[in-house]
Amino acid sequence: MCASAATSSWMKQLTSASRQGHYGRALHLFFAHLRLHPCDHGTVDPHPAAIPTALRSCARLGDAASGRIIHALVVTRPALASDAVIATALLDMYAKCGLVSSARRVFDEMPRTDDLVAWNALIAGYARHGLPERALALAVKMRGQGLRPDMVTWNAVVSGFALAGDDQMAGDLVSAMREDGFQPDVVTWTSLVSGSVLNFQYDRARMLFRGMVSTGTGVRPSSATIASILPAFANVADIRRGKEVHGYAVVANVEQDLTVSSALVDMYAKCGLVLEARQLFEKMVKRSTVTWNAMIFGLANSGHCQEAISLFNRMLSEGATLDHLTFTAVLTACSYGGMVELGKGLYRAMREEHGIEPRLEHYACMVHLLGRAGRLDEAYDFISAMPLEPDCFVWGALLGACRSHGNVELAELAASRLLAVEPANASSCLLFSGTLAGVGRQDDVLKVKKLVKRRRMKKLDGCSWLEAPTPGQ
Incomplete structure (x- = not known):
């Protein structure tokens, strides 16, 4: 196979892996290709079209280390360093990895100042990582340079203040958005709802959700909206309304969406309705780590400790990804079930076999277990x-x-x-x-x-x- 054909085949594999969400494989393909195809002077020669794809994979994985390696390759190639698409991908990667100052440096070094995508990526980075004031200041600066904010801009800034729990500012920005000719869409509403839930303002979250589904807005909740609102009903007093939202999810045909089904399992489990949670859990075609954790926690906190341990063992046997919350859940089950030696063994295995360093919640679980x-x-x-x-x-x-x-x-x-x-x-x-x-x-x-x-x-x-x-x- 000639070099161009091999590169074309490789690009198809790389693009396919990225589109299917196999971001780890996409990065593996990218770096493997560089090792196999060095340029004449002995250093790797990155393929221009592959770089944004690889950087998007870094962003999805939160892999800033790989992103920095790609950045180092880019800066050694003037043609690549001046490419606006690559620069925007670098900026977005740093922002999504939480390295907002690095994202800002990339932004400040960009030769063009009229790229709305780049502005929005940095604004979203500020908003996502608890800096809504800087996001708003950048949006104001953008308008001052003759660029009109679009819906992405407005939603990013609204989201930043909603996540920070500043309801007044978020509401004022929604009003300003309308004055600027933009009507709140499903992303806007979802940001407001999720912001209220994350700040434990459950009454406000429920009020916003009711306002969204009213006939006047013309906006239908998405799976993300439903998954965001369900934690607001995760107690016995609100389970009736939680079931109503579940019914809405069924009618909207999003019950089997992974985020929605996981949130439903979590809601029923936290309300002590373990049978309902387990039925939903078993119906799921695909389960995330979040789903497994929610079910194990639900069983443990309802006194079904042996079932929680069995589910943890099943999680292991099915090759699901374990995280720090998984061990918090299973250690909770050991504590409530009086299984001291098993808990101590799992605590050791967490670090020695699974490479998860204990956090304060794990130490608290162990003290609770022993106590x-x-x-x-x-x-x-x-x-x-x-x-x-x-x-x-x-x-x-x-x-x-x-x-x-x-x-x-x-x-x-x-x-x-x-x-x-x-x-x-x-x-x-x-x-x-x-x-x-x-x-x-x-x-x-x-x-x-x-x-x-x-x-x-x-x-x-x-x-x-x-x-x-x-x-x-």
């Missing part, structure tokens, strides 16, 4: 050996276990450490007072309660590690 089993000294030794500074969940898990097992001395130590981490949270003092009450030290209970009142402490949310699951029927 619930009454192995309080072992739990404290585990905390003392942690390479990370213990947070409120780690100390809270120990304090909760001390209360359950009546260990006042260790409870006092845990409460003092928890109070140092969260001085405004009364939960640590209240738990400690419960421990004291359990051993009849009522005078000390009153002292602790006076301390809470004197400091005007409040009980904060976020102590779910203290609650035992309701056993499955």
Whole structure:
């Protein structure tokens, strides 16, 4: 096969891999071709048409290291370095990988300033990574240079403020969008809904969703919208309305969309409707890591601990990708099920076999596991050996276990450490007072309660590690 035919065949494989979402394979093909086809002076000679495809794969994978290698190749070739398409792909790759300053440097070095795609890529990068003010400033600058924002521009800026929880600014921008001749589309509405959910403003999210599906907007929710709103119904009080959204997903024929079905499994599982969640889970043609994690968490938190372990083992046997949340879920199952040795083995396997470094939530799970089993000294030794500074969940898990097992001395130590981490949270003092009450030290209970009142402490949310699951029927 001649060189041009071989290159053409390779380009088809590369493009096909990218379009099918096989981004790892696309990068492998790209770098393998460079190794096989060096130029005459001994260095690799990148194919111009392949570079944007490879950079898009880097962006999808969050692989900034490979992106930098490609960038280094580009800057050594003046013809490539001046290519606007390649420059925009580089900018977009850095922005999507969270390296917004690198994206800005690429943008500032671009010879042309009238490329709306490049402006939008950088604006979206700022918005996506918590810098909505800079996104808006760039959009204003763009207009000042004679470029009119399009729908992509407006949606990026609205999304940035929605994700930041600035409802007022997001709403003002929607009004400005209308004044500029653009009507909010499904992307706009989805950004507003998802922003509210991510900021735990569930009432607002539900209100926005109802406004979207009303006849006046003319906009129909997409699978992304439905997946975004479902977490707002993930408690028993709202399950009826969650089921209504599920019905809407069925009518709209998006129930089997991976993001929607995963969100439905998560919603039913968190509401304790494990049977419904499991039925949906088994119906799914394809499952993501998110789906597996949601189902394992749902089983564990509902007291079906052995089923959760079995599902984890099935996840392993089917070759699904495990992540840090998978191990949080299975360690939770071990803790609630009293399976200490299994939990310790899985904790070791997480790092040694799967290459996942423990995070604070894993340490909290292990303390909870040991503490619930009454192995309080072992739990404290585990905390003392942690390479990370213990947070409120780690100390809270120990304090909760001390209360359950009546260990006042260790409870006092845990409460003092928890109070140092969260001085405004009364939960640590209240738990400690419960421990004291359990051993009849009522005078000390009153002292602790006076301390809470004197400091005007409040009980904060976020102590779910203290609650035992309701056993499955």
